Amino acid sequence: MSQETGVYDAMFHPLSTAEADRVTALYAPLADAVRQLIDATIRTETDDDVVAKARGEIEAVTELLRQRIRPVGVSFRVEGRTLPLGNAVVGLCNPIAPPVVVRHDGDGRCSSEFVLGCAYEGPPGLVHGGVSALILDHLLGEAASDGLSKARYTGTISVKYLRGTPLGPLRCDAWIDRAEGVKVFARGTISDATGVTVEAEGVFIEPAWARELE
Amino acid sequence: MSQETGVYDAMFHPLSTAEADRVTALYAPLADAVRQLIDATIRTETDDDVVAKARGEIEAVTELLRQRIRPVGVSFRVEGRTLPLGNAVVGLCNPIAPPVVVRHDGDGRCSSEFVLGCAYEGPPGLVHGGVSALILDHLLGEAASDGLSKARYTGTISVKYLRGTPLGPLRCDAWIDRAEGVKVFARGTISDATGVTVEAEGVFIEPAWARELE
Numbered sequence: 001m002s003q004e005t006g007v008y009d010a011m012f013h014p015l016s017t018a019e020a021d022r023v024t025a026l027y028a029p030l031a032d033a034v035r036q037l038i039d040a041t042i043r044t045e046t047d048d049d050v051v052a053k054a055r056g057e058i059e060a061v062t063e064l065l066r067q068r069i070r071p072v073g074v075s076f077r078v079e080g081r082t083l084p085l086g087n088a089v090v091g092l093c094n095p096i097a098p099p100v101v102v103r104h105d106g107d108g109r110c111s112s113e114f115v116l117g118c119a120y121e122g123p124p125g126l127v128h129g130g131v132s133a134l135i136l137d138h139l140l141g142e143a144a145s146d147g148l149s150k151a152r153y154t155g156t157i158s159v160k161y162l163r164g165t166p167l168g169p170l171r172c173d174a175w176i177d178r179a180e181g182v183k184v185f186a187r188g189t190i191s192d193a194t195g196v197t198v199e200a201e202g203v204f205i206e207p208a209w210a211r212e213l214e
Numbered sequence: 215m216s217q218e219t220g221v222y223d224a225m226f227h228p229l230s231t232a233e234a235d236r237v238t239a240l241y242a243p244l245a246d247a248v249r250q251l252i253d254a255t256i257r258t259e260t261d262d263d264v265v266a267k268a269r270g271e272i273e274a275v276t277e278l279l280r281q282r283i284r285p286v287g288v289s290f291r292v293e294g295r296t297l298p299l300g301n302a303v304v305g306l307c308n309p310i311a312p313p314v315v316v317r318h319d320g321d322g323r324c325s326s327e328f329v330l331g332c333a334y335e336g337p338p339g340l341v342h343g344g345v346s347a348l349i350l351d352h353l354l355g356e357a358a359s360d361g362l363s364k365a366r367y368t369g370t371i372s373v374k375y376l377r378g379t380p381l382g383p384l385r386c387d388a389w390i391d392r393a394e395g396v397k398v399f400a401r402g403t404i405s406d407a408t409g410v411t412v413e414a415e416g417v418f419i420e421p422a423w424a425r426e427l428e
Contacts (some may be wrong), residue, residue, distance in 0.1 A: 006270065012315070012338070021404055027387045028260070033272040034248075034255050040250050042280040042300045043286070051406075054275045058247040059382045061268045061275075065258040067249075072257070074340035079292040088334050088342040095252045096333045103386045117286065120302050122352075124226070124289035128302040129355070130348030137344030137373075139338075154343045157267055158372040159351075185374065186370065193423045 004085050013070070020078045024085065027093045034095035038119050043175035081149065083092045090139040100135060100172070106187075108143050127165040129198075132190050133157070136200040139174035140186040144204035151210035154183060157202035165190055165197040182206045226291045227296045229282070234292045238299065248309035251335050264342040295363065303352040312350060315387070322357050322390035322400075329383050341379040343412075346404050347371070350414040353388035358418035366398060366425035371416035377405055379411040399425045 007101040015023065037058075044051070076083040085093040090102050099121070100112045122128030138158050174188030183203055190198040229237065246393075251272075258265070279325040290297040299307040303314050310333070314326045336342025351371050388402030397417055404412040 003333060006312040026262060026265055027255070030258075030272075031255055032270050033269045033276070036270050037251070037276045039247060039285065040276045040279040041241070041245055042305070042308050043283045044244075044283045045284055046279055047282075047384075048240060050278055050281065051240055054278050055244050055247045057271060058244075058251050060270050061409045062247070062251045062254045062315060063258055064264055064268050067264065068256045068259045069254065070259055073339045082338060086332055086335050088336060088345055091256075091335075094256050094335075099241050111344075117301055119308060120216070121300050121305075121308075122302060124296060126285045128352070130349070130351030131302055132372065133340070133347040133351050133373070134344030137347050141343070154375050156372060157347065159347070159372060160370045161368050162256075 011074045013074050014077050015083065017078055018102055020076065020083055023076070024092055025140055026083070031093045032073040042118050053101060085211055089135060100138065102142050104137065104147050108146065110139060110142050111171060111173045113169070114138065114169045118167060121167060123164065123182045125144060125167060127203055129161055132165055132198045133159045135172050136188050136190060136198065137202070139172050140188050140202040141204065143174040143188070144175055144186040144202065148192055150206040155203040155205045157200060160199045163197050164200065166192055169193070182211065217403050225288045227288050228291050229291065229297065231292055234290065235299055237253055238306055239292070241299070245307045245309045252309060253331055256332050304380060308326060314352065316353065316356050318361050322360065324353060324356050325385060325387045326353065327383070327385045330381055335381060341381055343375055346379055346412045347373045349386050350404060350412065351416070353386050354402050354414060354416040355418065357388040357402070358398040358400040358416065365421055366418040367421055369417040370417045371414060371427060374413045376413065377411050380406055382406070391415070396425065
């Protein structure tokens, strides 16, 4: 974090494809283990002495991992594209990401199937409405930007809640609805086994610098 | 999880105020320790042997905490109100919640100051746009429902991105704009040190069963 501004500066650390594969294979299973720990932390009813022991061991592991660490704001790039290992929705190495694994089906359509456990809860037994917005925002952005390969800024996103979304297995679909000049309109849904629970529409804008590159 | 429907059923575990205080004091520091571990997990560059050791120890702690555990979908209630310890935005015992601590300023106004670290990243150095939507959805809901004390379902929420939101210290404000029959319109913003970065408007609806109770 910059001492002067209080904000994080973004820097890039380029990786070869082989290095990116090695980094992912090494750290993604660690993030998976932390996802299990998050679930256990929310649901545990163990006694004071067990909790104290667990806390001490978690702090020791944190110190271990901090022996060598990237500064905040440093991101990986592979062949000029961002490798979003730490992304809050799709980051394989970010324990708070479910993670959502996005499948691109061509023509700007994309989809994902995932399971949301109790870490994503809002009302009891239901997915937090904002978590649905978070995932839709990401998938609409992937659709509008051709898998994040084109520069597109989110202008606005509107999310309509049809009914509560239950925790458990879900899917998200997103597609390009239409383009008008520098604007791309994308739409998407979240569904459970019985149908759509949440709909979204977003407007994504191609920045002037990207238009000048074309 | 129900075997038949594949969805989690919600159940309530009533606590006295004293029990709620004890549970929060016991488990909130555990969640804090896991938040530090999440940050270290994303940023670590330690070698294979250290990662393998860390992973083994995390799995052992998870087993320890799972010795006694609540089923998924069981929520605490204190004096008839939900105690959202596991909530994805404000849950003190949920490691993926920043947590956002909401201050109610009267007249349906509420606000929060918080710090978002690299776990909430989208574009390099910036907060994921969907994370801004997640936090705004929560705070607008708090404003519209008088601190979640009244039943209000989110109908739609629209989020407008004015510029990128930097990781670091931020604030969120929300307030009731107007009420029309069963609909409450709430608005809100996320700001960094130099001003508003994201705006939102949401429509919240009082369900028929709540109107009949009044």
